[in-house]
Amino acid sequence: xxxxxxxxxxxPAFQQKKxxxxxxxxxxxxxxxxxxxxxxxxxxxxxxxxxxxxxxSNIVPWGGWVAFYIYxxxxxxxxxxxxxxxxxxxMEKYEKIGRSALLSAIVCMITAITFIFFDIGRPDHIMNSVxxxxxxxxxxxxxxxxxxxxxxxxxELYFSMRKDLITLAKNNDIKGKIYRFLTFKKQEFTAADAAxxxxxxxxxxxxxxxxxxxxVHGGTGSIFAVVKAQPYLNSGLFPLIFILSALxxxxxxSIAVYVIKAKVQKQELDVPMVRSLGSMLxxxxxxxxxxxxxxxxxxxxxxxxxELGTIKLLTGSKWWxxxxxxxxxxxxxxxxxxxxxxxxxxxxxWILAASIMTIIGVVGVRFNMVVPTLIMxxxxxxxxxxxxxxxSEWLTTFGLIAMCLIIYTLGEKVLPIEELDSHESGVNKYx
Amino acid sequence: xxxxxxNGLEPIExxxxxxxxxxxxxxxxxxxxxxxxxxxxxxxxxxxVINGNLQIEDFHKIYSASLLKExxxxxxxxxxxxxxxxxxxxxxxxxxVIDLKKCVGCDTCTVSCKSENRTPPGMSYNVVLExxxxxxxxxxxxxxxxxxxxxxxxxxVQVCPTRATYKLDNGIVIIDNDRCIGCRYCMVACxxxxxxxxxxxxxxxxxxxxxxxxxxxxxxxxxxxKKGKIPEETVRKCSFCYHRLQRGxxxxxxxxxxxxxxxxxxxxxxNSVVSKLAASPRAFRLKEELGTQPRVVYLR
Numbered sequence: 078x079x080x081x082x083x084x085x086x087x088x089p090a091f092q093q094k095k096x097x098x099x100x101x102x103x104x105x106x107x108x109x110x111x112x113x114x115x116x117x118x119x120x121x122x123x124x125x126x127x128x129x130x131x132x133x134s135n136i137v138p139w140g141g142w143v144a145f146y147i148y149x150x151x152x153x154x155x156x157x158x159x160x161x162x163x164x165x166x167x168m169e170k171y172e173k174i175g176r177s178a179l180l181s182a183i184v185c186m187i188t189a190i191t192f193i194f195f196d197i198g199r200p201d202h203i204m205n206s207v208x209x210x211x212x213x214x215x216x217x218x219x220x221x222x223x224x225x226x227x228x229x230x231x232x233e234l235y236f237s238m239r240k241d242l243i244t245l246a247k248n249n250d251i252k253g254k255i256y257r258f259l260t261f262k263k264q265e266f267t268a269a270d271a272a273x274x275x276x277x278x279x280x281x282x283x284x285x286x287x288x289x290x291x292x293v294h295g296g297t298g299s300i301f302a303v304v305k306a307q308p309y310l311n312s313g314l315f316p317l318i319f320i321l322s323a324l325x326x327x328x329x330x331s332i333a334v335y336v337i338k339a340k341v342q343k344q345e346l347d348v349p350m351v352r353s354l355g356s357m358l359x360x361x362x363x364x365x366x367x368x369x370x371x372x373x374x375x376x377x378x379x380x381x382x383x384e385l386g387t388i389k390l391l392t393g394s395k396w397w398x399x400x401x402x403x404x405x406x407x408x409x410x411x412x413x414x415x416x417x418x419x420x421x422x423x424x425x426x427w428i429l430a431a432s433i434m435t436i437i438g439v440v441g442v443r444f445n446m447v448v449p450t451l452i453m454x455x456x457x458x459x460x461x462x463x464x465x466x467x468x469s470e471w472l473t474t475f476g477l478i479a480m481c482l483i484i485y486t487l488g489e490k491v492l493p494i495e496e497l498d499s500h501e502s503g504v505n506k507y508x
Numbered sequence: 509x510x511x512x513x514x515n516g517l518e519p520i521e522x523x524x525x526x527x528x529x530x531x532x533x534x535x536x537x538x539x540x541x542x543x544x545x546x547x548x549x550x551x552x553x554x555x556x557v558i559n560g561n562l563q564i565e566d567f568h569k570i571y572s573a574s575l576l577k578e579x580x581x582x583x584x585x586x587x588x589x590x591x592x593x594x595x596x597x598x599x600x601x602x603x604x605v606i607d608l609k610k611c612v613g614c615d616t617c618t619v620s621c622k623s624e625n626r627t628p629p630g631m632s633y634n635v636v637l638e639x640x641x642x643x644x645x646x647x648x649x650x651x652x653x654x655x656x657x658x659x660x661x662x663x664x665v666q667v668c669p670t671r672a673t674y675k676l677d678n679g680i681v682i683i684d685n686d687r688c689i690g691c692r693y694c695m696v697a698c699x700x701x702x703x704x705x706x707x708x709x710x711x712x713x714x715x716x717x718x719x720x721x722x723x724x725x726x727x728x729x730x731x732x733x734k735k736g737k738i739p740e741e742t743v744r745k746c747s748f749c750y751h752r753l754q755r756g757x758x759x760x761x762x763x764x765x766x767x768x769x770x771x772x773x774x775x776x777x778x779n780s781v782v783s784k785l786a787a788s789p790r791a792f793r794l795k796e797e798l799g800t801q802p803r804v805v806y807l808r
Contacts, residue, residue, distance in 0.1 A: 127707065128707050133705075133707075197690050198690020198705065202686075202687065202690070206670050209671045209672070214668055217670070304696055305663060306663060306698055451696065454701075455700060457637065458637030
């Protein structure tokens with residue numbers, strides 16, 4: 078793989094630049110088209126028709142947007158906890174992906190909040206959740222935690238980049254101006270500053286762990302787990318499974334972002350790091366499997382009518398593919414097999430394939446957390462629900478995913494997400 | 509004896525007289541298995557209460573600990589704190605009893621509820637769930653009318669992020685549509701599926717004038733039903749027809765029930781029909797195991 082990845086080095090520089098430009102144009106065109114269609118569907122659906130533009134009903138009041146909301150919350154969690162390992166616990170071998178993990182955590186969080194914002198019927202009342210805080214409500218706590226969490230993430234990203242920001246602020250272009258503003262015209266970055274920033278990052282990373290686990294991610298899992306009316310969700314293990322699948326999707330996202338970026342830019346890959354991230358992904362997948370196993374085992378032995386019905390809906394109804402192909406296949410067994418076979422777990426391409434499978438499969442995991450339990454009637458004699466996201470919901474979803482990628486790409490372009498002195502060759506590409 | 513005196517008796521003489529008739533308290537009490545001095549002291553203080561020298565609340569306060577010690581479980585303590593006594597007098601606590609033996613499944617309650625509350629398509633505060641039990645020829649039909657249960661421990665109130673839904677002192681769980689953000693968490697949390705979301709649809713196309721007026725739920729006149737106007741895009745539910753209760757009428761479903769299967773009244777009043785029916789051995793409540801304590805009682 079090393080040879081393949083370093084092929085680009087043999088290409089002349091101008092050709093390389095031309096190729097990158099071409100990719101960039103295609104990338105931006107796709108994103109902007111997707112985003113534009115998404116905006117159109119938000120305006121024509123959400124703003125003009127309200128919630129009736131979705132396929133939601135009184136039986137299935139939560140659907141695709143809620144599923145994507147928890148999907149992105151989970152991605153943010155995983156990326157953040159990965160960055161915590163780097164800044165909080167000093168696992169420096171992953172330092173290369175530290176900032177990009179933080180950036181993707183922020184971007185995913187913003188996307189998640191946008192999704193849930195469009196799932197709320199009365200956006201004009203949204204401030205009520207802050208003004209009339211119900212301390213009993215897990216959802217109300219989450220709204221507050223999200224705000225604190227985003228502030229923490231942004232601060233952490235800022236301090237992790239400060240050194241490079243100060244260095245780059247000397248350039249005399251627009252970026253330099255932005256950086257000068259961001260660094261408050263600070264001229265030099267001394268060793269004392271470096272030590273202080275490192276300490277700050279460590280403290281923030283460590284504050285962030287309980288905030289992320291209990292507050293944001295376990296908390297988001299608890300939104301579902303505390304609901305006694307839904308026996309399938311109402312278990313102590315549910316928030317933990319939520320965190321675990323968050324770690325799974327976050328790690329997979331970090332791998333995918335790192336490898337794809339390096340491949341597109343034809344940069345050298347840190348193969349040992351990718352392999353080690355791959356084995357971390359396998360570990361998280363393994364733990365998640367154990368938890369899911371016990372969740373289902375105990376659920377089935379409980380003989381609860383609704384629980385059994387929900388499990389039946391998951392595994393044997395017309396939605397079987399969501400469980401067997403997405404949740405169990407793409408987000409569990411295929412990547413586990415890839416990451417266990419000696420030959421494939423060493424190959425960067427296979428690891429990339431495993432992580433992309435996971436990223437796609439976790440969408441199914443999130444849908445399975447939201448929809449089947451709502452389809453199951455709450456009382457005997459009530460109608461059985463039905464739900465598929467309709468066209469308007471899909472268009473909005475893809476628009477918001479495009480928005481996520483646009484913000485990420487902009488972040489990568491504007492901010493020094495890649496460390497200046499990260500290349501082992503010692504060549505600073507900014508000079 | 510003193511009885512023979514002409515000018516009647518002096519109070520002191522009554523006491524003397526009593527001492528002859530009443531047996532010696534100490535002697536009698538010592539025969540019982542309970543504490544003698546406690547009995548004597550209580551008798552002394554009870555006289556003080558009768559004379560007005562001691563408040564009854566203080567009397568209870570003084571002796572409740574020693575009584576509990578002496579009589580244990582047999583002693584039923586009366587909570588005399590002023591707060592709780594005041595709370596008890598705050599008026600009725602509404603409750604509903606539905607006799608399933610009388611329900612014929614005609615759906616009149618559903619229809620009258622719909623016209624009273626002017627609920628949009630796809631929304632019904634009250635439904636009658638019809639289930640068939642057994643195989644032919646041993647078959648039975650159960651009609652289960654399901655309004656909002658107005659739970660005493662409402663799961664929907666627990667989860668609402670804005671406190672837009674809450675419980676009134678009279679037992680009714682209400683929704684403040686002006687505060688609701690439409691997140692639909694309460695709908696997921698309700699074990700009875702009693703909450704619905706107003707998607708903004710209407711019957712205007714098939715029924716001229718449907719949009720002319722919104723139901724005055726909770727006594728709030730909202731006028732014309734218009735796109736984006738409250739209660740559209742918020743959550744709605746049965747309120748025991750709170751606006752009707754305010755003017756002294758029964759909920760629409762109770763009034764129109766053809767078989768008189770529904771009873772409505774004050775659960776606080778032990779003599780009300782609902783209280784008596786709720787104490788019947790036929791009484792049960794839906795999903796009681798969840799601990800929601802519904803205020804709607806069914807008679808099986």
